[in-house]
Amino acid sequence: MGSPRNFSILIVVVALAVVGCGGAASTTTSAGDSSTTTTAAASSVTTATAAATTATEPDSGFPVTVETGGAAVTIESRPERMVSLSATATEMLFAIGAGEQVVAVDSFSYYPPEAPVTDLSGFEPNVEAIVGFEPDLVVLSFDPGDVVAGLEAAGVPTLVLGAAVTLDDTYTQIEQLGAATGRIGDAAALVGQMQTDIDDLAASVPARDEPLTYYHELDDTLFSVTSETFIGEIYALAGLENIADAADPEGEAGGYPQLSAEFLVSADPDLIFLADTKCCGQNAETLAQRPGSDQLTAVAQGRVIELDDDIASRWGPRIVEFFRKIVEATAAIEVPAG
Amino acid sequence: MTKTAVGASPDAGPSGPVPPDEAGLPSATRLGGRWLLAGAAAVAVVALVGVSSGPIGVAPGRVVLELLDRLPFLDFDSGLSAVEIAIVWDLRAPRVVLGLLVGALLAGSGAAYQGVFRNPLADPYLLGIAAGAGLGATLAIVTGLGDGVGFVDAVPLAAFAGALVAVAAAGTLNARRGRTGSPTTLILAGVAVAALLTAIQTYIQQRHQESLRQVYAWILGRLSTSGWDEVLLLVPYAVVCMAVLVAAVGALDVLAVGDEEATSLGLKPRRTRLVVLAAASLGAAAAVAVSGLIGFVGLIIPHGVRMVAGVTHRRVVPLSMLFGGAFLALTDVAARTIQAPAELPIGVITAVIGAPFFLLILRRQEIS
Numbered sequence: 001m002g003s004p005r006n007f008s009i010l011i012v013v014v015a016l017a018v019v020g021c022g023g024a025a026s027t028t029t030s031a032g033d034s035s036t037t038t039t040a041a042a043s044s045v046t047t048a049t050a051a052a053t054t055a056t057e058p059d060s061g062f063p064v065t066v067e068t069g070g071a072a073v074t075i076e077s078r079p080e081r082m083v084s085l086s087a088t089a090t091e092m093l094f095a096i097g098a099g100e101q102v103v104a105v106d107s108f109s110y111y112p113p114e115a116p117v118t119d120l121s122g123f124e125p126n127v128e129a130i131v132g133f134e135p136d137l138v139v140l141s142f143d144p145g146d147v148v149a150g151l152e153a154a155g156v157p158t159l160v161l162g163a164a165v166t167l168d169d170t171y172t173q174i175e176q177l178g179a180a181t182g183r184i185g186d187a188a189a190l191v192g193q194m195q196t197d198i199d200d201l202a203a204s205v206p207a208r209d210e211p212l213t214y215y216h217e218l219d220d221t222l223f224s225v226t227s228e229t230f231i232g233e234i235y236a237l238a239g240l241e242n243i244a245d246a247a248d249p250e251g252e253a254g255g256y257p258q259l260s261a262e263f264l265v266s267a268d269p270d271l272i273f274l275a276d277t278k279c280c281g282q283n284a285e286t287l288a289q290r291p292g293s294d295q296l297t298a299v300a301q302g303r304v305i306e307l308d309d310d311i312a313s314r315w316g317p318r319i320v321e322f323f324r325k326i327v328e329a330t331a332a333i334e335v336p337a338g
Numbered sequence: 339m340t341k342t343a344v345g346a347s348p349d350a351g352p353s354g355p356v357p358p359d360e361a362g363l364p365s366a367t368r369l370g371g372r373w374l375l376a377g378a379a380a381v382a383v384v385a386l387v388g389v390s391s392g393p394i395g396v397a398p399g400r401v402v403l404e405l406l407d408r409l410p411f412l413d414f415d416s417g418l419s420a421v422e423i424a425i426v427w428d429l430r431a432p433r434v435v436l437g438l439l440v441g442a443l444l445a446g447s448g449a450a451y452q453g454v455f456r457n458p459l460a461d462p463y464l465l466g467i468a469a470g471a472g473l474g475a476t477l478a479i480v481t482g483l484g485d486g487v488g489f490v491d492a493v494p495l496a497a498f499a500g501a502l503v504a505v506a507a508a509g510t511l512n513a514r515r516g517r518t519g520s521p522t523t524l525i526l527a528g529v530a531v532a533a534l535l536t537a538i539q540t541y542i543q544q545r546h547q548e549s550l551r552q553v554y555a556w557i558l559g560r561l562s563t564s565g566w567d568e569v570l571l572l573v574p575y576a577v578v579c580m581a582v583l584v585a586a587v588g589a590l591d592v593l594a595v596g597d598e599e600a601t602s603l604g605l606k607p608r609r610t611r612l613v614v615l616a617a618a619s620l621g622a623a624a625a626v627a628v629s630g631l632i633g634f635v636g637l638i639i640p641h642g643v644r645m646v647a648g649v650t651h652r653r654v655v656p657l658s659m660l661f662g663g664a665f666l667a668l669t670d671v672a673a674r675t676i677q678a679p680a681e682l683p684i685g686v687i688t689a690v691i692g693a694p695f696f697l698l699i700l701r702r703q704e705i706s
Contacts, residue, residue, distance in 0.1 A: 108547065123547065221555040221563050222681070247680035261563055262425040263679030266394045279551040291428040291565030295421050 061184075066159060066176050071148075073157050078182040079137035083130055085122040086141035089161055090115050091316035092174050093139070096190050098181040104133045111310065111318075127151060137180060164230050164315035167237075171195070174317070190317060197320045201327045202237045206335050211241040212270040215259075215298075216312075219276045220286070222259040229255040230315055231275075238326045243267040265292045271329055272298040273305045275312035282306075305329045373647045377660025381438060384664040384671075388434035389426055391671050393678030396422050405431070432566045433674075436628065437667030439569070439576045440561070441635055443625035445662020447618035448636025449643075449654045450583050453590040454611050454618075455509075458699065459525060461636035462622035466504040466532035468633075471626040473539040474500025476553050480546040493556070494571060494627030500535070501623030505615060507531045558683045559630030561670055568628045579621025583655050586614050590651035632685045634692020635662055641699055 062077045082102045084090040090109035093102055105115045106122035120129055122141065127150035130138055138151055138158045151158045159180060161173045171191045178187020214235060216225050224244040225231045228251055232242055243264070247257035276282045284304040293299050305325060311318045389405065390398035396418065404416035404426055418426065444462060451460040462468060478496035511527035543553050589610045592600045597607040622636070639662040640654055647653050666688070673684040 121544075124544075219551045219555050221558070223555075247677075253680060257677075257680040258562070258683075260393045260674050260679045260681050262429045262674075263393045265425055265429065266421055267679075268421070276551070279548060280555070281552075290563070291432065291567075292424045295424040 061179075062182065064179050066180050068160055068176065069162065071160070073159055073180075075137060075157050075180055077136075079135075079180065081133065081135050082137045082139065082181070083120070083133050083135040084109060084139045085120055085125050085130070086139055086161060087111070087122065087310070088141060088164075088314040088316040089139040089159075089173070089177065091314060091318060092177050093181065095317040096174065096178050096181070096183045096186040098177065098183050098186075101181055103135065127154065131156065139177070166230065167198075167233055167319070169230075170315045170319065173315075194317060194320055198237065198323055201320075201323055205238050205327055205330055208239065208335055210336075211239055212330060212333060213243050213267070214240045214271040214273060215243050215264060215267070215269040216273045217276055217282070218256070220280045220282050220290075222261060222264060223256060224259050226251075226253075226255045226257065231312065234319060234323055235326060237323065238330050240271065240326070240330060243269045261290075261292060265295050268295070268297050270298060270333060271303050271305065272296070273307055273312070273326070273329075275307045275309050277306045278309040303329065303333065373653065373657055374660070377657050377664070380664040381660055381667075384667045385434055385438065388437065388667050388671050389430050392425070392430055392674055394422075394425055396426060401426050428565060432564055432569050433561060433670060434667050435569050436561055436564050436572065437670040438663035439572050440625040440629045440632065440663075441639075441666025441669075442659035442663035443572075443576055443579055443621035444632065444635040444666070445639035445658040446580060446583050446655055447622040447625075448662075449640035449651070449658040450586075450590070450614050450618040451636070452640060453594065453651050453654075454614050456594070457525075458641065459637070460528075461634070462501075462618075462626070463631070463633045463636065465508045465528040466530075466535060467501040467619060467622050468626055468631045469532040469535040469539065470500035470502070470504025471497035471623050472500070472557060472631065473535045473542075474498065474503075474623075475556050475627060476539050476542055476549075479552050479556065480542055480549045494575075494624055497627035498575075498620065498623035501619050501626065502616075504531050504535055505619045509615070557631050559632060559685055561629050561684055562674065562681045564628065572624055572628050575620055575624030579617050579624070580659060582613065582617035583621070583659075586610065586617070587651040587655045590614065590655070594651070630685065632666070633689050634696060635666055635688055637699070638692050638695045639665055641695070 063074050065072050065074045067073070078101075080101050082093070082098070083104045084093060084102055085106040087106070087108045087110075090102070090105045091111055093099060094112045094115060099112075099114065103116060104118045104120060106120045106125075107117060108122055109115050110117055118133075120126075124144060125140065125147045127147055130147075130151065131154050135156055138156055140147065140158060140160050142162055143160055148158045148160060159176065161176065164170045164173065171194070174187050174191050174194075175184075178184045178190075216231060216235065218224060224247070225242075226245045226248045227233070227236055227242045228248075232255065235242060244257055244259060246267075247253070247259050247263065248255060272287065274282050274284070274287065283306050284299070284302070287293055287296075287304055288299050298304055307322065307325060311322045386398070386402070390396065390401045400416045400418050400422075403414040404418050404423060406412050407414040407416060408427070416423075448461040451462065451465065452458055454460075474496035475493050477500075478493045508528045508531045511523075511530065543550060589600075589605055592603055592605050593607055593610060600607050600610075626632070640658045643654050643657045643661060647657055666684075669687045669691075670684055672687050673682045676682050
């Protein structure tokens with residue numbers, strides 16, 4: 001459990017005020033203190049400007065109003081029949097103990113295993129199919145069309161919790177789900193725990209004069225992420241330097257450039273993280289078989305880390321696990337003497 | 339399978355009857371010796387440019403020495419570091435070779451399709467072959483066949499099968515619906531087949547979203563991460579396809595004057611078409627399977643060749659192969675240097691050049 005201070009701040013802050021910009025839940029609320037003593041990570045900004053809209057007692061304070069992406073959603077009473085079409089939101093809901101309030105999740109929400117997986121698609125949701133579950137709250141990661149409007153017309157409140165851009169977005173979304181499900185305390189506890197874990201892990205990374213470099217692989221055609229992305233932010237917390245930053249300096253590729261194979265070989269990163277073990281069947285062996293791989297130090301030194309695609313792409317509670325892998329791999333490399 | 343009407347219309351476009359004056363010339367000129375030389379020179383120059391340029395600067399002179407060193411009985415010290423050698427030899431050289439082969443296959447097949455269908459707008463992309471190959475590759479990927487069973491890579495084979503289904507369907511529809519085999523019905527048939535196959539492909543992709551990234555990566559093109567393995571995979575298909583197409587140029591020229599005339603000259607039009615189509619589909623499918631969907635090469639290269647070097651298949655087919663290869667390898671250089679060290683999908687570049695060219699051809703068609 002996080003520091004008591006964290007906890008209390010969160011209970012007050014909980015709520016709900018997220019000024020929308022750019023569709024995704026944005027970062028007005030970033031609960032927690034900034035005891036983050038890690039390297040220059042984007043998340044160190046902590047503006048606790050959240051305005052508690054409904055100052056009612058936690059865990060019974062319905063109706064609540066949750067603001068996401070500029071839209072205010074009012075939930076009249078504690079939802080008992082939720083539908084989640086976002087794999088990340090599903091992980092968050094179960095992590096704050098709201099799993100029993102969920103009746104259906106989309107086909108990709110297979111974590112945790114007890115999640116009630118259905119055929120519902122999170123990519124092309126069908127309003128009728130969703131309404132068929134008689135939900136009292138629907139959570140989406142994006143609105144691919146008029147799904148929100150359709151659900152609204154059917155009288156179903158809908159939360160859109162878009163892909164996190166920063167770590168703070170993750171915490172905010174957990175808090176929003178806590179408020180929406182009447183589990184404000186649980187959400188605050190989870191956020192506090194995550195922050196503590198991440199801080200502790202970051203603090204355990206040995207200091208280096210020369211930062212280690214890394215390459216995070218999204219697929220076997222060398223699509224990667226820059227430091228501007230959510231994933232890149234996590235690596236930065238471990239003090240790692242991203243080789244892909246050079247490939248998208250202006251952010252034209254949205255932080256997801258495709259690297260040139262010869263650039264990868266010549267950049268020769270210290271660490272290689274494969275986030276395409278599930279999608280594309282990649283592992284340290286297949287990487288070693290690629291043309292030019294014999295020149296990669298990371299391959300020769302066994303510094304290729306196979307990640308679970310899901311853990312390395314969702315912005316839910318398991319980012320702590322993701323970060324732990326990064327930190328362990330980083331700590332395993334000896335700090336050069338002198 | 340593709341039963342076009344007896345007696346092509348006199349205005350059959352660029353692949354129409356052989357002009358008598360050209361047909362009567364000595365064979366060396368008919369083949370366009372100078373043009374062949376120019377094509378070979380283009381291939382050689384582009385190959386050199388290809389291995390010498392990329393996001394990582396390596397001195398071109400040393401690259402040449404390094405490549406010469408690879409030849410038997412020659413020994414040079416290029417002075418390149420191990421990393422540079424890996425970049426030149428393991429990463430760039432196979433890409434250049436693949437670019438040449440894929441470009442040659444797409445352009446050569448395009449020229450053959452245009453001849454067989456007597457339609458200047460036919461190309462592997464328009465006839466649904468790419469969609470068929472895409473469906474085949476997607477099926478292989480989602481069923482896990484693509485993970486490599488033994489030494490046979492199932493993805494290109496599946497892509498090939500899909501391409502054959504597509505061309506057979508488009509050709510059959512065309513022959514049934516309009517016995518004249520007009521450009522419009524052919525393209526409509528191709529569009530319909532492509533739409534159907536793409537729909538099926540999308541559905542399968544939708545049902546297997548865990549493979550989405552892999553399928554998408556295949557569609558966008560894999561030239562960027564190819565090595566010698568892919569080259570070895572493509573070579574047998576390329577050899578068969580090119581040999582058959584080059585051998586068939588005479589028959590294609592005879593076919594161009596009409597089925598009746600061709601029959602009277604001892605040619606079996608239906609069988610000839612089948613053989614040429616099978617070879618062209620084989621080449622196009624194999625190319626698409628290793629490179630992904632690269633558009634317009636099969637269209638702009640043969641037409642460019644016709645504009646400058648003449649319309650007989652004796653010239654169009656081999657020259658399309660040479661210039662198509664040079665064009666695609668050069669395009670690939672652009673793909674890896676424009677946004678270096680990031681890659682640009684090669685299909686984007688060919689389409690940016692190809693789409694306006696395509697519109698130009700359409701306009702010329704209308705005017706004539």
